[in-house]
Amino acid sequence: MGSSVRSEPPVLAGSLPPAAATLLSVAPMMDRTDRHFRYLLRLLAPDLRLYTEMITAHALVQGDAVRHLAYDESEHPVALQLGGNDPEVLAQAARTGAEHGYDEINLNIGCPSDRVATGNFGACLMDRPEVVAACVTEIRNNVDIPVSVKTRCGIDDHDSYEFVAEFMTEVAAAGCELFILHARKAILAGLSPEENRTIPPLRYPLVYKLARDFPGLRIVLNGGVRSSREVREHLLYTDGVMIGRQAYSDPYWMCKLQEGFLNPAAGREWTAPDRNQIVEQMAEYAEKVLAEGARLHHITRHMLGLYAGQPGARAWRRFLSESVTGKDAGPDVLLESLRL
Numbered sequence: 001m002g003s004s005v006r007s008e009p010p011v012l013a014g015s016l017p018p019a020a021a022t023l024l025s026v027a028p029m030m031d032r033t034d035r036h037f038r039y040l041l042r043l044l045a046p047d048l049r050l051y052t053e054m055i056t057a058h059a060l061v062q063g064d065a066v067r068h069l070a071y072d073e074s075e076h077p078v079a080l081q082l083g084g085n086d087p088e089v090l091a092q093a094a095r096t097g098a099e100h101g102y103d104e105i106n107l108n109i110g111c112p113s114d115r116v117a118t119g120n121f122g123a124c125l126m127d128r129p130e131v132v133a134a135c136v137t138e139i140r141n142n143v144d145i146p147v148s149v150k151t152r153c154g155i156d157d158h159d160s161y162e163f164v165a166e167f168m169t170e171v172a173a174a175g176c177e178l179f180i181l182h183a184r185k186a187i188l189a190g191l192s193p194e195e196n197r198t199i200p201p202l203r204y205p206l207v208y209k210l211a212r213d214f215p216g217l218r219i220v221l222n223g224g225v226r227s228s229r230e231v232r233e234h235l236l237y238t239d240g241v242m243i244g245r246q247a248y249s250d251p252y253w254m255c256k257l258q259e260g261f262l263n264p265a266a267g268r269e270w271t272a273p274d275r276n277q278i279v280e281q282m283a284e285y286a287e288k289v290l291a292e293g294a295r296l297h298h299i300t301r302h303m304l305g306l307y308a309g310q311p312g313a314r315a316w317r318r319f320l321s322e323s324v325t326g327k328d329a330g331p332d333v334l335l336e337s338l339r340l
């Protein structure tokens with residue numbers, strides 16, 4: 001990291017831990033970054049910052065918080081991502097998250113889905129920075145952990161540098177110290193969430209410029225990052241990189257990121273377990289959570305990319321997919337899979 005041209009941002013009050021813990025993260029992804037996948041990721045990289053799937057503040061406040069917020073202690077540092085636009089409800093949800101031991105509250109101002117836009121939260125709130133600022137203020141008044149915002153590089157025709165910079169200025173003034181910028185704008189009418197992750201072009205230079213112009217904030221770049229070379233490049237200009245889809249399809253890459261970037265930053269000498277050891281550790285984990293009512297499939301579905309690019313990967317995936325369907329499938333399936 002010695003070659004970084006980005007100066008170290010000041011440490012703010014009530015603040016994030018040192019850079020090592022925040023530098024690289026895996027993106028919040030609905031139906032993917034549940035506790036089982038996060039457990040796998042933690043085995044693969046001790047210093048990676050992890051994010052939950054988005055949960056709406058209302059669902060958390062009115063629903064079964066204990067179930068929604070359950071996680072394994074090994075997952076720290078782990079951030080809770082919330083969706084919503086009501087400062088009071090968000091603050092209550094954030095307080096519950098903090099009481100459960102989460103390390104950061106992240107507000108989702110980037111989701112372009114219709115369902116979310118109908119509820120008037122997600123990416124459409126980029127047009128209402130005063131609402132986002134009110135939410136951040138109220139959350140900060142209620143929790144001692146850092147509050148971050150994950151957002152986009154604009155929405156619809158509001159995609160200029162000035163638009164994003166003004167949004168960030170107002171939200172930062174309310175106490176947000178970490179911005180995760182998906183380097184695409186969101187197009188709210190006409191594109192599905194999936195298309196919104198591929199069609200709007202990536203604008204890395206815009207994120208670099210924001211990182212340069214806001215030296216007092218931590219700026220994490222997200223969107224389309226698929227290789228260690230790209231991570232290295234982005235870290236020259238930003239404080240961190242968040243990885244989504246590639247972390248899911250090739251989770252073992254996280255070991256390389258730990259060894260190449262996070263080990264040196266944290267002063268750690270950690271060596272990656274091999275893939276078979278990871279499977280054994282996941283079998284132990286499965287034994288524990290199956291006893292609590294989970295199904296093996298809930299765990300193994302997140303492991304299918306573990307051998308990505310390795311000989312025999314396809315046969316392993318097939319074996320795993322076919323062997324976990326029974327209600328009684330147990331951790332021995334994982335151990336058996338190693339014979340392949």
Ligand SMILES: Cc1cc2nc3c(=O)[nH]c(=O)nc-3n(C[C@H](O)[C@H](O)[C@H](O)COP(=O)(O)O)c2cc1C
Pocket residue numbers: 027028029030031032053054081108110111150182197222223224225242243244245246
């Ligand atoms: C299946 C899936 C679910 C997602 N769910 C969320 C979510 O709950 N909250 C959120 O902020 N972003 C969500 N995203 C967006 C990702 O966090 C990330 O911003 C996006 O995938 C771009 O990063 P990538 O190119 O590295 O995948 C989701 C993405 C995918 C593929």
